[in-house]
Amino acid sequence: xKIWGNxxxxxxxxxxxxxxxxxxxLDGVAAAPKIGSVCSKVGLVKTVATKTYSCxxxxxxxxxxxxxxxxxxxxxxxxxxxxxxxxxxxxxxTNVRKAAWNEFTKTLFASQKSDASIELIVxxxxxxxxxxxxxxxxxxxxxxxxxxxxxxxxxxTYFAEGDVNSVDSVLCAKANFCSGFSESFSKKIQQGIDxxxxxxxxxxxxxxxxxxxxxxxxxxxxxxxxxxxxxxxxFGNVLQASNPNVLPMWFSYGGGxxxxxxxxxxKDSSMPNQLDYFINFDARSLYLRQDICKTATxxxxxxxxxxTDSMTRTVPTEKMKNLGSVxxxxxxxxxxxxxxxxGIKQIKMFMMDVKTKSFATAFEDNFGLTPTNFYEKVAKYxxxxxxxxxxxxxx
Numbered sequence: 001x002k003i004w005g006n007x008x009x010x011x012x013x014x015x016x017x018x019x020x021x022x023x024x025x026l027d028g029v030a031a032a033p034k035i036g037s038v039c040s041k042v043g044l045v046k047t048v049a050t051k052t053y054s055c056x057x058x059x060x061x062x063x064x065x066x067x068x069x070x071x072x073x074x075x076x077x078x079x080x081x082x083x084x085x086x087x088x089x090x091x092x093x094t095n096v097r098k099a100a101w102n103e104f105t106k107t108l109f110a111s112q113k114s115d116a117s118i119e120l121i122v123x124x125x126x127x128x129x130x131x132x133x134x135x136x137x138x139x140x141x142x143x144x145x146x147x148x149x150x151x152x153x154x155x156x157t158y159f160a161e162g163d164v165n166s167v168d169s170v171l172c173a174k175a176n177f178c179s180g181f182s183e184s185f186s187k188k189i190q191q192g193i194d195x196x197x198x199x200x201x202x203x204x205x206x207x208x209x210x211x212x213x214x215x216x217x218x219x220x221x222x223x224x225x226x227x228x229x230x231x232x233x234x235f236g237n238v239l240q241a242s243n244p245n246v247l248p249m250w251f252s253y254g255g256g257x258x259x260x261x262x263x264x265x266x267k268d269s270s271m272p273n274q275l276d277y278f279i280n281f282d283a284r285s286l287y288l289r290q291d292i293c294k295t296a297t298x299x300x301x302x303x304x305x306x307x308t309d310s311m312t313r314t315v316p317t318e319k320m321k322n323l324g325s326v327x328x329x330x331x332x333x334x335x336x337x338x339x340x341x342x343g344i345k346q347i348k349m350f351m352m353d354v355k356t357k358s359f360a361t362a363f364e365d366n367f368g369l370t371p372t373n374f375y376e377k378v379a380k381y382x383x384x385x386x387x388x389x390x391x392x393x394x395x
């Protein structure tokens with residue numbers, strides 16, 4: 001991994017080679033032991049032909065004797081873990097969460113380690129230590145999606161308020177990200193300066209088609225929900241290899257929130273207790289935007305899903321920019337259900353299918369029900385969840 005700190009290259013890494021030496025203690029190179037003959041150390045065991053001898057203490061002398069036979073332990077057949085059954089007509093958060101986490105950890109464990117290199121670019125005013133802490137989650141993200149998205153290099157870039165005037169030129173020089181785009185990174189930092197919380201992030205491809213992730217790690221960047229940002233943005237890079245233009249925002253935005261939360265919190269196979277916090281954090285945005293979609297009934301929630309799909313959207317143009325705010329929570333809940341019920345492998349197949357099929361066709365082909373049928377089932381579940389909206393900014 002190459003790390004660029006203060007806009008200069010820093011060479012890191014030391015190769016540690018551990019040699020395992022096997023030591024063997026020999027009790028002489030003598031003939032086969034005889035019962036009653038002297039041995040050197042109590043506890044030694046030797047097998048000659050079909051007979052096994054052990055060294056014991058007898059009358060204050062170390063002597064060989066026949067080893068006592070032990071009854072063979074009965075062979076135990078490993079008990080297969082019982083899969084959690086997910087009934088889409090009767091979704092239960094405990095079952096959905098358990099099944100989704102087990103599927104996620106199983107898939108992550110089985111993923112091939114990608115050989116993509118990570119280049120870390122950190123602004124002069126940004127927290128280098130914090131930036132480095134994001135790399136394991138990014139590496140897990142790269143591995144998780146490596147069978148459908150195989151970059152040779154990934155740029156992970158972190159800047160803060162003091163880099164607002166230099167960020168664009170630095171990324172052009174260090175990452176070959178020079179072309180014009182809709183919203184420059186300097187503008188993203190400026191937006192954070194204006195609201196006093198510089199945590200914005202974006203995902204793009206560089207001019208030579210390498211994934212690049214940008215995150216402002218300025219004021220409030222250490223709030224716990226920002227742990228999901230790097231893997232969330234990398235999910236956006238993965239979608240660029242699919243066909244993001246035909247995917248509804250609940251999947252592209254909410255899928256990022258789901259995988260961002262799971263990857264950002266992942267330490268080992270034990271389920272972290274902050275998952276509710278991560279997913280509910282985005283619920284505030286949904287429930288505050290009643291002008292875009294109401295959330296009181298199942299029909300309201302179904303309409304919210306429809307608004308995030310370009311094929312069924314009726315939101316006025318002036319409110320389009322706020323659609324993302326209603327997509328994160330609903331999409332995270334829906335993606336968790338998909339993972340729990342159908343598995344990540346099937347989701348990957350769906351993501352590849354939308355390269356050549358419409359969203360609705362690819363969805364039904366892979367999950368066996370239409371998007372509308374799915375929304376109906378998830379809407380009932382979402383209404384029952386009643387997320388807490390009074391979350392602290394930090395845990």
